[in-house]
Amino acid sequence: MPLLDGTDPQAIAQAAALLAAGELVALPTETVYGLGARADQDAAVAKIFAAKGRPSDHPLIVHVSDAAEAPAFTPAADQPMARRLMDAFWPGPLTLILPRREGVAAAAAGGQSSIGLRCPAHPVAHALLQAAARLGVPGVAAPSANRFGRISPTTAAHVQGEFGEALAVLDGGACAVGIESTIVDLTREHPVLLRPGVLTPAQIEAVCGEPLRARDAQAPRASGTLEAHYAPRAPLRLLDAQTLRQALAVPPEAGMVLALYSRSVEPPPGVLHRRMPDDARAAAFELFAVLREFDALGAALIWVEQPPPAAEWDGVRDRLQRAAAAA
Numbered sequence: 001m002p003l004l005d006g007t008d009p010q011a012i013a014q015a016a017a018l019l020a021a022g023e024l025v026a027l028p029t030e031t032v033y034g035l036g037a038r039a040d041q042d043a044a045v046a047k048i049f050a051a052k053g054r055p056s057d058h059p060l061i062v063h064v065s066d067a068a069e070a071p072a073f074t075p076a077a078d079q080p081m082a083r084r085l086m087d088a089f090w091p092g093p094l095t096l097i098l099p100r101r102e103g104v105a106a107a108a109a110g111g112q113s114s115i116g117l118r119c120p121a122h123p124v125a126h127a128l129l130q131a132a133a134r135l136g137v138p139g140v141a142a143p144s145a146n147r148f149g150r151i152s153p154t155t156a157a158h159v160q161g162e163f164g165e166a167l168a169v170l171d172g173g174a175c176a177v178g179i180e181s182t183i184v185d186l187t188r189e190h191p192v193l194l195r196p197g198v199l200t201p202a203q204i205e206a207v208c209g210e211p212l213r214a215r216d217a218q219a220p221r222a223s224g225t226l227e228a229h230y231a232p233r234a235p236l237r238l239l240d241a242q243t244l245r246q247a248l249a250v251p252p253e254a255g256m257v258l259a260l261y262s263r264s265v266e267p268p269p270g271v272l273h274r275r276m277p278d279d280a281r282a283a284a285f286e287l288f289a290v291l292r293e294f295d296a297l298g299a300a301l302i303w304v305e306q307p308p309p310a311a312e313w314d315g316v317r318d319r320l321q322r323a324a325a326a327a
Helices: 008-019 043-051 067-072 080-089 121-135 158-164 202-206 241-246 282-295 311-325
Strands: 023-026 034-038 061-062 094-099 114-116 168-171 183-184 193-197 236-239 258-262 272-275 299-303
Touching: 008 023, 008 034, 008 121, 008 168, 023 121, 023 158, 034 043, 067 202, 080 193, 080 202, 094 193, 158 168, 158 241, 158 282, 202 311, 236 241, 241 299, 258 282, 272 282, 282 311
Parallel strands: 023 168, 061 114, 094 183, 236 299, 258 272, 258 299
Antiparallel strands: 023 034, 094 114, 183 193
């Protein structure tokens, strides 16, 4: 199937009808492209796990068009802290883990008693979710539209490269954020940060009115939190600037394509290089596209300069650490 134009109302209606019929549709969000199925039908959600090769106990995030749809999946939609965070950051790149309504979306939740909910900011996603809701679809489960554990897609072409033309893909252009949403667990007494994103802890804590706790052994399983994730085909090494300079002083093996993504380290001749932006949001926007480009250009090894320690870099640093763990 050719790409569907996300600005075409007929394409939105076609995609919504596919979702209502229990089929898969890839959709753009402001973070990354998602592989969507109606969240209220376990058989439809099972197609996501099968297509991605994803373990069925690794939970998905359910996307809703607004906070008014959240009660279909959780009895805690009006919990004061949840409401404050929804009002502050929805639509946007924040996922909330809340108690799951009994008997609903068990497959999307990976069998847990909690569920992740998000309202995306992308206009195409919003239009699709609204159109699907009119056809009786209360929410769409949508992990990143890539094979499990690999680089998330930030363009429609990335999705087609993963799954081919058999999959319906709504084209909404390049994703504006570029890395997945921040995930905050609200199932316990205090809020817990499960996955960093472009929203900083300080921004979230200002709305919560208390510090975010660190993830612990009691935390529910959440999307994108496995140690190894977001990995290119080529092994990725995350190195500080000094170590990078020392490593680059040794020429690579003959015929080996070495790729470098760095801010302060200049490569010697013959090294494939992309400069990492000094701004964290700009780096997040291009990160997955750069890693995909390195793979496409035949890199045998990818070296990445460690991002700065500032909180606004936490999301980029998290994705790179997980990508390096897969090497």
